[in-house]
Amino acid sequence: MSADNKRGKNREIIKLNVNGTDYHVLVEHRETLLEVLREKLQLTGTKDACNQGECGACTVLLDGRPVLACLVLAMEVRKKKITTIEGLAKDGGLTxxxxxxxxxxxxxxxxxxxxxxxxxxxxxxxxxxxxxxxxxxxxxxxxxxxxxxxxxxxxxxxxxxxxxxxxx
Amino acid sequence: MRLPYFQYHSPRSLKAAFMLLKKIDGKGLIMAGGTELLNRMKFRLIEPEHIISLSIIKNLGNISIRENQEIEIGTMAKLTDIAHFFEEIKPYKALHEAAYQVASMQIRNMATIGGNIFQDTRCMFYNRSRDWQRVVPPCHKRGGNICHAIKNSKRCLAVYQGDMAPILIALKAKAVFYTPDVFYEMPVEEVFSGNSREPFITGDKKILTSINLAPPERNLFSTYRKYRIRDGVDFPLAGIAVALHKDGDTVANLRLCLTGVAPQPVIVRDVENIANGTKLTEKIIKEIAEMAYNAAHPVANLEDTPDNRRFMVRQIAYDLLMEAIHVSR
CATH class of the missing domain: 1.10.150.120 ([2Fe-2S]-binding domain)
Structure with a gap:
C-alpha cells in the first residue's frame, strides 16, 4: 500500500444533511455513513449489528428511500437528505x-x-x-x-x- | 468491521473516470452501488488502494426509451427503479421479477444493474470472515492452489449468483462500454469468462455505460424465478430465466438461461431445436426441463446440496414453461 493511503491521509471535511440539519464533519474516505452517524454525530439510534448488509438494523432514509448505512460511504451522500430514527419525532411527539x-x-x-x-x-x-x-x-x-x-x-x-x- | 484504507474518487465525467482508471493502473476498482464491493472489502477479500465512484456522473442512472423504441438502462440505474419501470412493460416482465427478487428493499435502493452484472463469483468457502481466512489455507480464489469444495480440483469452482445477467442474456441484451475513442457494444453473455477466479473478460480499462434492449415485441413473454432457502435477501441457489417468442400458437424462439449453477450464467443449448415451430406441449416441456437439468452442474459450495439445486432447476424450468404456455396464450 502506498504511503498516501496510510492512516490519516485520505480525510476530508464534508457537509452532511442529517434530519434537516447541516453538519460539517471530518471523515476518512473509508468511513461508512453508519460509522459517521454513530461515532461522529453521536446519533446512535441507527444500530450497528451485522455490518454486512443482511440485517437492516442500520437502515436510514436517503432522500426518503431506505438504504443500509453500513454499505454506504459517507463520501457518497454529500448532497443527499439523510433521515435517521432521531429525525422522525417532531416536537417530542411520536409519529x-x-x-x-x-x-x-x-x-x-x-x-x-x-x-x-x-x-x-x-x-x-x-x-x-x-x-x-x-x-x-x-x-x-x-x-x-x-x-x-x-x-x-x-x-x-x-x-x-x-x-x-x-x-x- | 471497518473498511480497509483507500482513496475515494468521484469523477464528474466518463472521460475523467477512464483517465483515472488508466492512471491508477490496476490498483483501483470502479464502484457502482457498492453493496457487493464494500462487503468484500470488509472481509478483506480485496483491498484496492483506490475506489472510483460513478455516482455523480450525469445520466448514468436513467432508464429511457429511445426514438427507435429500444430501451436503454443506464449502468447506475437502481434495481428499485428497474423493478418499477418494467412492471408495466409486459414483454420484459422478467426484468421486473428479477430486480424485485434481489436481496432486500434497502439493497435494491442502492444496488445498480451494472454492479449486479459485475458481481464476483461466490462460494461458502470464500465469502468468509477474516478469522476463517486466518485458520483455513487459501483456496484458488484467495491465491492458493486448493479447493475446499471439491478436493483435488485444479480450478476454482465459485458460483456466479447474479439475478439480472441470466434474463438479460435470455433477452439478447447488449452491454455498451465506454472508451475515450468509441462506445462499443457486445452481447451480455460475452462479458463472462467462465473462469471463477476472474469471472469477467472485460479487463479494467473499460466502463459499462448501459444495457440496451431491443424494442419490446408483443409476442414476447419472459419470466424469471429463483430457488433460495429464505424468500428474501438470499442469493439464488439456482435461478432460471425464460424468454419465449411466440408466433400465433407455435414457438418462434425459446431461450433459457440459468444462474447459480456455474462460474457464469449458463445458456441451455439446443432448446430452440426442440421447441421452435412446435406448440410446446407438456411432453416437450418435460424434455426441455431435462435439458436444463443436464446443463446445470452445481457443486457443494453453497447452502444447499448440488442434488437439490439441480433438481430445482428441472422443476422450476417445468413450472415456468407450463405457466408460460398459459399466460402467453
Missing amino acids: PIQESFIKYGAIQCGFCSPGMILTTTALLAENPKPTRRQIKKAIEGNICGCTGYNKIIEAIEAVRDKNMDEGS
Whole structure:
C-alpha cells in the first residue's frame, strides 16, 4: 500500500444533511455513513449489528428511500437528505407508526426497531395502503429476533387501516 | 468491521473516470452501488488502494426509451427503479421479477444493474470472515492452489449468483462500454469468462455505460424465478430465466438461461431445436426441463446440496414453461 493511503491521509471535511440539519464533519474516505452517524454525530439510534448488509438494523432514509448505512460511504451522500430514527419525532411527539409499534407490542428488545420503523415509514409514504403481502415484502430486509414479526405486521396494518379510514 | 484504507474518487465525467482508471493502473476498482464491493472489502477479500465512484456522473442512472423504441438502462440505474419501470412493460416482465427478487428493499435502493452484472463469483468457502481466512489455507480464489469444495480440483469452482445477467442474456441484451475513442457494444453473455477466479473478460480499462434492449415485441413473454432457502435477501441457489417468442400458437424462439449453477450464467443449448415451430406441449416441456437439468452442474459450495439445486432447476424450468404456455396464450 502506498504511503498516501496510510492512516490519516485520505480525510476530508464534508457537509452532511442529517434530519434537516447541516453538519460539517471530518471523515476518512473509508468511513461508512453508519460509522459517521454513530461515532461522529453521536446519533446512535441507527444500530450497528451485522455490518454486512443482511440485517437492516442500520437502515436510514436517503432522500426518503431506505438504504443500509453500513454499505454506504459517507463520501457518497454529500448532497443527499439523510433521515435517521432521531429525525422522525417532531416536537417530542411520536409519529403514528412509532405509536402503533408501541401499542401493538412490536418493540421488544428494540434493536431492530429503528430500521423497522424507517422501512415502514418509507413504505407507507410510497404506498399508504399496502397489502399484508406487500408489508412482508417491504420488511424482508429487517431481521427481528424477538417478535416473530406478527406483532410488527399487525402494528403496520393498524396504521394502514387508519390511513384507509381517513382516506375513505 | 471497518473498511480497509483507500482513496475515494468521484469523477464528474466518463472521460475523467477512464483517465483515472488508466492512471491508477490496476490498483483501483470502479464502484457502482457498492453493496457487493464494500462487503468484500470488509472481509478483506480485496483491498484496492483506490475506489472510483460513478455516482455523480450525469445520466448514468436513467432508464429511457429511445426514438427507435429500444430501451436503454443506464449502468447506475437502481434495481428499485428497474423493478418499477418494467412492471408495466409486459414483454420484459422478467426484468421486473428479477430486480424485485434481489436481496432486500434497502439493497435494491442502492444496488445498480451494472454492479449486479459485475458481481464476483461466490462460494461458502470464500465469502468468509477474516478469522476463517486466518485458520483455513487459501483456496484458488484467495491465491492458493486448493479447493475446499471439491478436493483435488485444479480450478476454482465459485458460483456466479447474479439475478439480472441470466434474463438479460435470455433477452439478447447488449452491454455498451465506454472508451475515450468509441462506445462499443457486445452481447451480455460475452462479458463472462467462465473462469471463477476472474469471472469477467472485460479487463479494467473499460466502463459499462448501459444495457440496451431491443424494442419490446408483443409476442414476447419472459419470466424469471429463483430457488433460495429464505424468500428474501438470499442469493439464488439456482435461478432460471425464460424468454419465449411466440408466433400465433407455435414457438418462434425459446431461450433459457440459468444462474447459480456455474462460474457464469449458463445458456441451455439446443432448446430452440426442440421447441421452435412446435406448440410446446407438456411432453416437450418435460424434455426441455431435462435439458436444463443436464446443463446445470452445481457443486457443494453453497447452502444447499448440488442434488437439490439441480433438481430445482428441472422443476422450476417445468413450472415456468407450463405457466408460460398459459399466460402467453
